[in-house]
Amino acid sequence: MTQRALATRWRATGPYVPNNASKAGLLEETRHYLLTYADLGDRTATRQALVNGGLPQRARTTRMTIVEVIQRRLTRWEPPPWVLADLVTFAQDAYQPSLAAALLLHVVRQDRLLAAVMHQVIGPRWRSGEHTLVRADVQQFLDHAQAEHPEIRRWSHATREKLAGNVLSILRDYGLLRGREIRHIVEPVVPPAVVAHLAQLLHAEAIAVPEIPTHPDWQLWLWEPRQARDALALQTILYHPL
Numbered sequence: 001m002t003q004r005a006l007a008t009r010w011r012a013t014g015p016y017v018p019n020n021a022s023k024a025g026l027l028e029e030t031r032h033y034l035l036t037y038a039d040l041g042d043r044t045a046t047r048q049a050l051v052n053g054g055l056p057q058r059a060r061t062t063r064m065t066i067v068e069v070i071q072r073r074l075t076r077w078e079p080p081p082w083v084l085a086d087l088v089t090f091a092q093d094a095y096q097p098s099l100a101a102a103l104l105l106h107v108v109r110q111d112r113l114l115a116a117v118m119h120q121v122i123g124p125r126w127r128s129g130e131h132t133l134v135r136a137d138v139q140q141f142l143d144h145a146q147a148e149h150p151e152i153r154r155w156s157h158a159t160r161e162k163l164a165g166n167v168l169s170i171l172r173d174y175g176l177l178r179g180r181e182i183r184h185i186v187e188p189v190v191p192p193a194v195v196a197h198l199a200q201l202l203h204a205e206a207i208a209v210p211e212i213p214t215h216p217d218w219q220l221w222l223w224e225p226r227q228a229r230d231a232l233a234l235q236t237i238l239y240h241p242l
Contacts, residue, residue, distance in 0.1 A: 009077040010205045015151045016113040021163040023069045025107075025173025029055060031099060033070045034091035037084065043075055073107045080204065086197050097175055097189045101221065104174040104188065105198055108220050117141060117167055118220055122176070122185060126222050131185045133177065138164035176222070187222045195231045 036054055037046040047067050055063045074087065087106075090098035108115050121141050125133065142160055146152045155163070171177045175188035202212045213228040223231075 007078045008080060008204075010201075011077075011109040012112045012115070014112070016116070016145070016149045017111075017151075018113070018155050018159050018163050019069070019072065019111060020114060020166045020170060021159050022065060022166075024166045024169035025103070025171075026066060026070060027100060027103065027173045029066050030070050030074070030103060031091045031094070033067070033074075034084070034088045034099075038088045038092075043071070047071065073103075073110055077110055082200070086193075090194065096191055098191045098194050100174045101188055101190045101194045102197055104171070104176060104220055105194075105201070105217065107170065107174070109217070113163075114167060114170070116145070118171075119216065122171070123219050123222070126185050133168065133183045133185060134181065135161075135164045135168060138167050185222070190221050190231070192231070192234060196235050199232060199235070 032055060033046060033050060036049055037043065040046050040049060050067050051060065051063050053063075055066060057063050057066065074084070087099070087102060090096070090102050093099075108118055117138060121137060122133065125131065139160060142152055142164065152160075168177060168183050172179075172183060176185065177183040178186055198217060199212055202215055202217065203209065207215055213232060214225045215228075218225070218228040
């Protein structure tokens, strides 16, 4: 195993944090980050270029915050090079939902709170046939989660309210929800290349190949194991050459 692989933090650990209270999905900003990275080939140079005016937001402080959020989601966990290469490829086609589907994976994997909302609120609702969601449902989840996660009690009412709204906005931006006030849960469109991307992620994370189709990460697209197996069966390869 290489030193870089040892440094990779495949998914978030630790307490819940209200990171998503600041920004929502930032789909187009993330696309612009990846395209700029493709041109410059360096994370530091990419950050500098976007902060210095490469994003359309007028305020420098806003551009700095946006880049900070994107880096926290995509690069701070020290992904292997092929991950960013795939994301760049997805970003280069604005007419396909590839980037949104991939960001749904990566943003949730790097945020324990968002992952909990997905697995404990949205997934169960989808499977039960109840496909609507409002901000109060996320706020109720936060209330109930305080027993196991006392860190939530330290968040202000305004932070929790903003966080609940942004969690739903993130999932809407990435194709899992539709609507404004009342959100409707919908199964996102996942192109085959993103299926292969997740399979490679799980393989690189040392998930055994027979266990890949039943891994909970497929549920982030609302898929059951059968759907994952069918999608993987269509792939000519399971993962990128290592």
